[in-house]
Amino acid sequence: MHLSRRLIVSCLLLVVGCLAVGLWSLRSGAVMLETPQIIAALFGDAPRSITLVVTEWRLPRVLMALLIGAALGVSGAIFQSLMRNPLGSPDVMGFNTGAWSGVLVAMVLFGQHLTAIALAAMLGGILTSLVVWALAWRNGIDTFRL
Known part of the structure; x- marks a missing residue:
């Protein structure tokens, strides 16, 4: 199976876009966090309050947004293929x-x-x-x- 260059570039751009929006969502909120603070919280090296904000509140929101968005995309594709339209x-x-x-x-x-x-x-x-x-x-x- 040969993957076209356009497909590979498109998928890479989508992954980079998802990572950028996910990082932006992890940073923004009532308490603005910097990228090093988020990385430290993900590895457990940040203060407890920052780790709580990142891992308990913001990260589940980002992951659910990605999963629900993917599920909606797949359901739309299935709907269109069932309708053959x-x-x-x-x-x-x-x-x-x-x-x-x-x-x-x-x-x-x-x-x-x-x-x-x-x-x-x-x-x-x-x-x-x-x-x-x-x-x-x-x-x-x-x-x-x-």
């Missing part, structure tokens, strides 16, 4: 609107109950997707009709 996305298909409608219904019925809001958003999105698939059904699903 490079323009297919949840907002174009109407799933986002269905989820927001579920949120509105839950807020009217249950107020600010977070579990009800999350479940209603998921249920609204699922119901909307079922309606879209049912409307597109004619002797099987045709992705052109979706």
